Amino acid sequence: MHYLLSFLFLFFGFKPESSNIKSNYSSYYEEAKLYCQKNKLNTSYFILIDLGVHSGKKRFYVYDFEKKKTINSYTVSHGCGDNPWGEDDSKENPKISNAFDSHCSSIGKYIIKNRGVSQWGIKVNYTLIGKDKTNSNAQQRAFVLHSWNAISNEEIYPAGIPEGWGCPALSNEAMTELDAKLKISKKPTLLWIIKN
Numbered sequence: 245m246h247y248l249l250s251f252l253f254l255f256f257g258f259k260p261e262s263s264n265i266k267s268n269y270s271s272y273y274e275e276a277k278l279y280c281q282k283n284k285l286n287t288s289y290f291i292l293i294d295l296g297v298h299s300g301k302k303r304f305y306v307y308d309f310e311k312k313k314t315i316n317s318y319t320v321s322h323g324c325g326d327n328p329w330g331e332d333d334s335k336e337n338p339k340i341s342n343a344f345d346s347h348c349s350s351i352g353k354y355i356i357k358n359r360g361v362s363q364w365g366i367k368v369n370y371t372l373i374g375k376d377k378t379n380s381n382a383q384q385r386a387f388v389l390h391s392w393n394a395i396s397n398e399e400i401y402p403a404g405i406p407e408g409w410g411c412p413a414l415s416n417e418a419m420t421e422l423d424a425k426l427k428i429s430k431k432p433t434l435l436w437i438i439k440n
Contacts, residue, residue: 297440357371
């Protein structure tokens with residue numbers, strides 16, 4: 245049975261869910277830990293989003309510093325750019341931009357701040373404060389972490405997740421889980437978007 249599964253994985257490209265989490269994030273984990281310590285942020289966990297991963301796969305990772313492992317992973321949307329809103333045209337290679345009205349996602353480190361009311365999903369959002377030159381317009385662009393009814397809680401590869409106007413949007417189930425963690429955190433949490 246083991247050989248049959250190995251053959252299917254190799255021949256058809258099937259991979260267990262855990263293999264979707266790339267193993268080359270260790271330098272990001274180390275840098276994130278130092279950044280959180282230096283800036284007096286939450287040192288229990290942080291969030292890494294890799295927009296280099298196909299949008300139909302889980303690419304939103306909650307990494308536990310103490311356990312030294314990813315404790316949750318979710319699907320997440322990115323910005324549609326010049327493509328139609330709500331489609332998945334850039335599922336394999338999203339355009340990145342910090343420009344106003346670009347409808348693109350921006351890479352860089354963000355601080356997850358105030359919990360607020362959203363018109364989307366479970367009606368909860370968190371303000372994202374961009375800390376790098378690549379995402380310095382996040383607040384003015386009204387970037388928030390929120391949920392969206394259109395986002396699947398499961399991987400849908402080879403299809404992609406519907407694309408919005410740049411905010412990282414989760415499924416309602418994922419946002420409910422994450423909200424439970426974020427709202428009891430005594431310090432702001434780091435969210436880092438990369439395109440690896």
